[in-house]
Amino acid sequence: MILLFDSNNMKAINHKSILAAVAATILCLVPMSMKAQEYERLVQSNHSISMQVFGLEYSYEQALGGTWSIIGRVGFTPTELDYHTDFNSASVAFLISPALVVEPRLYTSLGRRYDMGKDIYNNAADFVSLKTQVYIDDDDFALGITPMYGIRRTGGEHWAHEFTFGTKLTITTENLGLAPHLQYRLIFTF
Numbered sequence: 001m002i003l004l005f006d007s008n009n010m011k012a013i014n015h016k017s018i019l020a021a022v023a024a025t026i027l028c029l030v031p032m033s034m035k036a037q038e039y040e041r042l043v044q045s046n047h048s049i050s051m052q053v054f055g056l057e058y059s060y061e062q063a064l065g066g067t068w069s070i071i072g073r074v075g076f077t078p079t080e081l082d083y084h085t086d087f088n089s090a091s092v093a094f095l096i097s098p099a100l101v102v103e104p105r106l107y108t109s110l111g112r113r114y115d116m117g118k119d120i121y122n123n124a125a126d127f128v129s130l131k132t133q134v135y136i137d138d139d140d141f142a143l144g145i146t147p148m149y150g151i152r153r154t155g156g157e158h159w160a161h162e163f164t165f166g167t168k169l170t171i172t173t174e175n176l177g178l179a180p181h182l183q184y185r186l187i188f189t190f
Contacts, residue, residue: 042110043069044123048160048189054078054094057101061123067110069123073101079135079144080170081179099135122189124154129164143171146181160187 043063050057050073057075064070080095110125118124126149133144148166155161162185170177 042114042120043067043107044121045069046122046189048187050162050185050187052078052183052185054096057099059101061105067107067125069105069107071101071103071105071129073099073103075099077101077133077135079133079137079142095137097135097137099133101131101133103129103131105129119154121157122152122154122160122187124152124160126151131166137170137172140173145169145171148181158189160189161185162187 043066044061045063046061048059048061050059055075055077057073057077059071059073059075061069061071075098076096077099078094079097079099082093082095084091084093105127106129107123107125107127110120110123113120113125128147128149131144131146131148133146135142135144146166146168148164150162150164152160152162162183164181164183164185166181168177168179168181170179
């Protein structure tokens with residue numbers, strides 16, 4: 001007989017209760033493991049062309065396993081918004097630049113939507129991601145890193161739309177910048 005002591009009660013626990021606890025743990029983990037294997041095929045790989053308010057991109061999303069994917073994008077994207085005001089006038093300027101984007105993405109509600117019988121076609125779910133973007137900023141290269149939360153929904157066989165928000169850190173050779181990120185994207189998948 002193996003004796004272990006519980007520090008609160010200081011009474012002996014025999015090996016049968018240890019085996020029962022291990023068996024209960026295994027029995028609880030097996031359904032979770034089976035559910036994770038079921039979710040293994042939920043994320044879909046796809047090609048797409050997306051439009052933002054100012055911008056056009058081609059992207060490819062590759063399923064990595066589970067509810068993870070990685071997205072590669074190339075195109076013209078909005079990279080900066082400048083607002084200037086003085087006593088006589090106010091002006092707003094947008095900077096659109098050619099950019100390369102790599103974005104690992106974790107779909108946080110894909111399994112829940114699947115279990116509820118909701119539409120998950122073309123990865124229609126909530127997600128968190130880390131968007132890493134390299135683009136040209138005033139004849140120099142800039143790096144943008146944006147941790148963000150997003151909502152993606154489909155509107156037919158080939159159409160989807162995405163709303164994302166987060167905080168963007170911009171790194172250039174001359175300075176560092178921090179700005180809010182807010183984006184709506186209309187997507188055509190194929």
